C-alpha cells in the first residue's frame with residue numbers, strides 16, 4: 001500500500017482532559033504511523049479563532065491567523081479523520097465554527113466568473129468521521145437516520161469535494177468499560193494502518 005498523508009482533526013471542545021475521542025485518535029495515529037503513513041494532528045480546542053459572523057467576512061475577510069496552519073494541513077492531507085462527540089444530535093458547535101472558518105472561497109471552492117462554488121477545491125481527498133455518543137449507535141443510525149453525520153458528509157465534506165466519507169459510530173459510551181474502549185482502540189489502530 002502506498003503511504004498516505006493523513007490529517008487527524010480532534011473535534012472535542014475540551015482539551016483539558018483526555019476523553020474517549022482522544023484515545024481513539026491516538027490509536028488511529030499509532031496504526032497509521034506504524035504502517036508508514038505520514039500523520040499530522042490538530043485539536044480544534046487548542047486553536048484560537050473567533051466565530052464567523054457574516055458572509056462578507058467569509059468571502060472577503062482574512063482567515064484568522066490561528067487557522068492558517070490548519071488550512072495548510074488540510075491542503076496537505078489526502079485523508080482526513082474527524083473525531084467528535086455527538087452533542088445535541090450533532091457535532092459540537094466549536095467544530096462547526098472551525099469548519100465555517102476554514103471552508104472559505106478560494107480554498108475549499110474555486111470560483112469561475114461569478115459562481116463562487118463552481119469547483120470543489122478539495123476534490124481527491126477522502127475522510128472518516130469517528131463519532132462517540134451516549135445513545136446506542138443503532139438508534140442513531142436507524143431511528144435518527146444519522147442525520148447530522150449525513151449532513152456533514154453531504155453538505156460540508158461533499159460540498160467541497162471530499163469523498164468518500166467513511167463512518168465509525170460508537171454508542172453507549174458510558175457502558176463501554178475498559179474492555180469496550182480497548183476493543184475500539186484495536187479497531188481504530190487497524191483503520192489507521194489501512195489509512196481508511
Ligand SMILES: Cc1cc2nc3c(=O)[nH]c(=O)nc-3n(C[C@H](O)[C@H](O)[C@H](O)COP(=O)(O)O)c2cc1C
Nearest residue numbers: 019020021085086087088089090132133134135173
Ligand atoms: C452537551 C452534550 C450534549 C450531548 N448530546 C448527546 C446527544 O444528543 N446524543 C447522544 O447520544 N449523546 C449525547 N451526549 C453524550 C456524548 O455524546 C458522550 O458523552 C460523548 O460521546 C463521550 O465523550 P466524552 O464523555 O469523552 O466527552 C451529549 C453530551 C454533552 C456533554
